[in-house]
Amino acid sequence: MNFTELTEKAVKAASNAGQLIRSYRDKDVNVMQKEGGSTLASQVVTEVDRKSQDAILQVLLPTCDELDIALLAEEDEDDRGRLESAYFWCIDPLDGTLPFINGQPGYSVSIGLVAKDGTPLIGVVYDPVHDVLYQATKGQGLRRNNERWSPTQDSQALTFTYDRSFAEDPNFNQVKDELEAYTHSLGLNEFKPIHYGGAVLNACHVLENGPGCHFKFPKSQDGGGSLWDYAATACLYEEGGAVVSDVFGNSLELNRPDSTYMNHRGALYATNKELAKRVREIIAKYSVGR
Incomplete structure (x- = not known):
């Protein structure tokens, strides 16, 4: 091939x-x-x-x-x-x-x-x-x-892209507050939460404006994006030296046999490992009962 x-x-x-x-x-x-x-x-x-x-x-x-x-x-x-x-x-x-x-x-x-x-x-x-x-x-x-292209992480801001459904999440403000606190702990000047667009360009926008992250909580209901929302950007992130995984740190299940939805384990995109680790901690804190 x-x-x-x-x-x-x-x-x-x-x-x-x-x-x-x-x-x-x-x-x-x-x-x-x-x-x-x-x-x-x-x-x-x-x-x-x-x-x-x-x-x-x-x-x-x-x-x-x-x-x-x-x-x-x-x-x-x-x-x-x-x-x-x-x-x-x-x-x-x-x-x-x-x-x-x-x-x-x-x-x-x-x-x-x-x-x-x-x-x-x-x-x-x-x-x-x-x-x-x-x-x-x-x-x-x-x-x-x-x-x-090797995406840089020299911005003095932490970028966080999110979609319409995330903006309606009951824990949205708490998640933003946690990420903003982490931003300041890194010595960065600004936290930039951005409601940008579809899942694909949300991930790409993070690569363009690192350090940054984009993620989806796991949930029991169908949804959370589909295989076609993540397949291409997963390859972009892996080849760009960034982090892409489910919210537990495992590889995305991009050929899930029982569904095309990705809700079961969520998704996480981050420009570096330390940021991914912190985001996983935040997700775990607010994932109970979903």
């Missing part, structure tokens, strides 16, 4: 989809409701989500046929081929549909290649608003707009 060539395919697919999305930026789009979503973000879909996915599949489907790669894409049913094939594409054609609908930044195209055991092998994310493309291939490092 030539992962370099597959990365190039994923880059082309993400770029094509991003150009399509950009062409709809100032147009009225048809917004529909999806069944089964646990949050507003997972309940809305637009014609652009579907067209973006079609643009991606036009590039990637031939690799599925030629190389027996399975496919998991947000706008299609899970056929569970990912549990049989050695590899599967994991696609979110438009992560951050709500900011897209509202004409705000924070949406992206996300394409990952995941091994059957859940190891992220390729991650490609395209931000069409800022024309930034992130890509990583296991063992080959991280790139930003096709240049090698």
Whole structure:
């Protein structure tokens, strides 16, 4: 399996989809409701989500046929081929549909290649608003707009990105207070909580503005993001030398057999190990009864 060539395919697919999305930026789009979503973000879909996915599949489907790669894409049913094939594409054609609908930044195209055991092998994310493309291939490092990139952590602020559902969490203010206290204990000048966008660019924004973190509490109800929200960025973080795990410090379960949701163990992104350790302590403190 030539992962370099597959990365190039994923880059082309993400770029094509991003150009399509950009062409709809100032147009009225048809917004529909999806069944089964646990949050507003997972309940809305637009014609652009579907067209973006079609643009991606036009590039990637031939690799599925030629190389027996399975496919998991947000706008299609899970056929569970990912549990049989050695590899599967994991696609979110438009992560951050709500900011897209509202004409705000924070949406992206996300394409990952995941091994059957859940190891992220390729991650490609395209931000069409800022024309930034992130890509990583296991063992080959991280790139930003096709240049090698080592995310820095020299900011004097601690960045914390969060989504709509986190902002509505009953412990939201306590978590912010704990992180702000930790910020000052590090001697940093500022704590920056940012309600940015979809899960994918929330993770990327942390990489761009380190030190920082993004995380989701584990919970018993379905939700907490899906495999396609994490597959690509997990590879970006691993190749960028950052930390990505569940909230207990284990690898993300990116090929969960019983569901595509990630709520069971939560998710944690952090730019360094010490920050990840502190965030895990905070999560443990406020996870009781979820």
